[in-house]
Amino acid sequence: MLEKILKMIRKMLVIWVMMLLWWPTTSSNVKPGCQEKCGDVSVPFPFGIDNLNCAKDESFLLTCNRSKTPATLMFGENIATLNISVEEGIVVASIDSAMRCYNESGLRQETVFDQSITLGNGPFRFSDTRNKLTAFGCDTLALMTDRNEGFWSACGSFCSGNQSDSMDITGDSCSGIGCCQTPLPKSLNSLNITLVSITNYTQVPKFNPCDYAFLADESFNISEFQQSLDLEPDKVMNSKIAIEWVAKEENCEAGKNSSDYACGRDARCDYSKNVRGYRCLCKKGFRGNPYLPEGCEDVNECEEPENYPCEGTCKNTLGNYTCSCPLGMRGDGKVGCQGYRILTIAAGNILLQSFVQLIN
Ligand SMILES: *[C@@H]1O[C@H](CO)[C@@H](O)[C@H](O)[C@H]1NC(C)=O
Ligand SMILES: *[C@@H]1O[C@H](CO)[C@@H](O)[C@H](O)[C@H]1NC(C)=O
Ligand SMILES: *[C@@H]1O[C@H](CO)[C@@H](O)[C@H](O)[C@H]1NC(C)=O
Ligand SMILES: *[C@@H]1O[C@H](CO)[C@@H](O)[C@H](O)[C@H]1NC(C)=O
Ligand SMILES: *[C@@H]1O[C@H](CO)[C@@H](O)[C@H](O)[C@H]1NC(C)=O
Ligand SMILES: *[C@@H]1O[C@H](CO)[C@@H](O)[C@H](O)[C@H]1NC(C)=O
Ligand SMILES: *[C@@H]1O[C@H](CO)[C@@H](O)[C@H](O)[C@H]1NC(C)=O
Ligand SMILES: *[C@@H]1O[C@H](CO)[C@@H](O)[C@H](O)[C@H]1NC(C)=O
Ligand SMILES: *[C@@H]1O[C@H](CO)[C@@H](O)[C@H](O)[C@H]1NC(C)=O
Numbered sequence: 001m002l003e004k005i006l007k008m009i010r011k012m013l014v015i016w017v018m019m020l021l022w023w024p025t026t027s028s029n030v031k032p033g034c035q036e037k038c039g040d041v042s043v044p045f046p047f048g049i050d051n052l053n054c055a056k057d058e059s060f061l062l063t064c065n066r067s068k069t070p071a072t073l074m075f076g077e078n079i080a081t082l083n084i085s086v087e088e089g090i091v092v093a094s095i096d097s098a099m100r101c102y103n104e105s106g107l108r109q110e111t112v113f114d115q116s117i118t119l120g121n122g123p124f125r126f127s128d129t130r131n132k133l134t135a136f137g138c139d140t141l142a143l144m145t146d147r148n149e150g151f152w153s154a155c156g157s158f159c160s161g162n163q164s165d166s167m168d169i170t171g172d173s174c175s176g177i178g179c180c181q182t183p184l185p186k187s188l189n190s191l192n193i194t195l196v197s198i199t200n201y202t203q204v205p206k207f208n209p210c211d212y213a214f215l216a217d218e219s220f221n222i223s224e225f226q227q228s229l230d231l232e233p234d235k236v237m238n239s240k241i242a243i244e245w246v247a248k249e250e251n252c253e254a255g256k257n258s259s260d261y262a263c264g265r266d267a268r269c270d271y272s273k274n275v276r277g278y279r280c281l282c283k284k285g286f287r288g289n290p291y292l293p294e295g296c297e298d299v300n301e302c303e304e305p306e307n308y309p310c311e312g313t314c315k316n317t318l319g320n321y322t323c324s325c326p327l328g329m330r331g332d333g334k335v336g337c338q339g340y341r342i343l344t345i346a347a348g349n350i351l352l353q354s355f356v357q358l359i360n
Contacts, residue, residue: 086290151185264296
């Protein structure tokens with residue numbers, strides 16, 4: 001009996017050791033000992049979850065709220081993070097829309113919600129190229145301001161004709177009829193959105209008792225938005241926004257000079273004009289997370305002939321690859337080899353014989 005158990009343990013040990021040996025060495029996207037994911041969302045360094053040691057500094061520290069289902073990665077208090085891109089320097093997030101619903105007697109106070117979001121003091125800005133202030137409704141003025149009232153902007157959305165008719169939104173556009181959009185100013189990191197009625201809620205359309213205003217990135221699709229409202233008229237809606245980020249708000253020269261330079265080995269510094277500051281990218285021929293000290297790893301070009309053509313003998317080098325033409329041919333193997341290949345080298349017996357016959 002004991003022997004049987006021992007045998008089993010030995011077997012399991014062998015399997016375990018084999019697994020250790022064969023386990024693919026995947027390059028990590030986080031600091032050692034840190035969590036890679038919150039729910040479905042990957043959290044690459046310089047971002048970190050819950051533990052300050054896992055993030056570059058406190059502005060990149062996000063919280064994972066595991067009481068929500070699914071677990072939700074929170075950026076500040078009321079911004080849910082959906083995707084973090086290191087290469088593009090973008091965080092895609094979701095926020096609730098500002099809204100107001102009304103009935104025949106006017107505004108329903110319990111449905112009034114004004115949105116206020118802030119990206120904090122870190123190197124984060126609402127993308128002015130990807131986001132637009134968007135409003136949806138028939139008698140709506142959407143007002144947008146930053147927290148310190150540094151600027152004001154608005155867009156108005158109205159419906160024409162008989163207010164009992166169904167809303168007629170032409171095509172996919174938000175051109176002021178039932179829907180409007182207006183661009184954001186540059187370098188915004190906080191935003192208050194509120195809705196007002198032009199007619200003091202006296203022109204209540206029967207088909208659409210709620211108005212909405214929100215920031216939305218280019219993925220916003222008005223027909224999908226309307227379809228979702230048709231199914232559930234009083235719904236709390238949310239939208240996707242794009243947040244741009246850099247490692248630090250200084251230029252590359254100052255960054256390289258400072259003790260907390262963010263870019264690791266084999267990474268290069270890239271100055272971003274949109275959010276004034278620098279970000280890191282792996283050098284050509286390397287791939288991985290440029291913010292980790294040794295995150296950029298050499299690409300083995302020979303394993304990816306579809307991206308890195310080679311007609312001859314491929315050899316990987318650090319940051320590049322060489323390709324020499326087969327024996328008897330000349331030229332640059334990456335572009336194409338000229339001349340006649342001596343078939344016998346790689347071919348089998350039959351070809352060898354025919355080659356020998358050819359010579360004879
Ligand atoms: C997590 O989410 C729950 C449910 O939405 C909420 O009640 C709670 O306050 C959140 N916790 C934190 C730390 O934000
Ligand atoms: C996150 O963004 C990247 C690049 O933009 C994309 O390839 C990936 O599919 C996205 N992931 C999710 C969960 O949306
Ligand atoms: C309109 O909504 C208010 C607040 O929800 C409610 O008190 C009132 O009865 C509603 N009026 C009608 C005509 O439904
Ligand atoms: C924006 O909203 C926040 C939170 O509701 C509020 O404290 C602040 O005063 C508002 N700022 C402006 C300019 O309306
Ligand atoms: C709007 O349409 C309704 C029924 O479709 C009709 O009773 C009403 O008179 C119309 N109002 C105007 C201003 O045309
Ligand atoms: C808007 O309507 C409400 C009642 O529906 C009224 O009390 C209020 O004075 C009106 N406001 C304006 C600016 O007309
Ligand atoms: C918006 O969504 C509808 C329905 O899903 C689709 O047919 C349409 O092509 C989309 N429009 C754009 C601009 O993506
Ligand atoms: C780099 O640091 C040195 C010494 O700390 C300083 O003299 C120099 O001005 C710095 N250069 C830049 C571009 O900040
Ligand atoms: C790789 O080597 C070729 C010459 O063989 C050179 O033209 C190319 O710039 C190199 N690429 C990198 C990323 O160094």
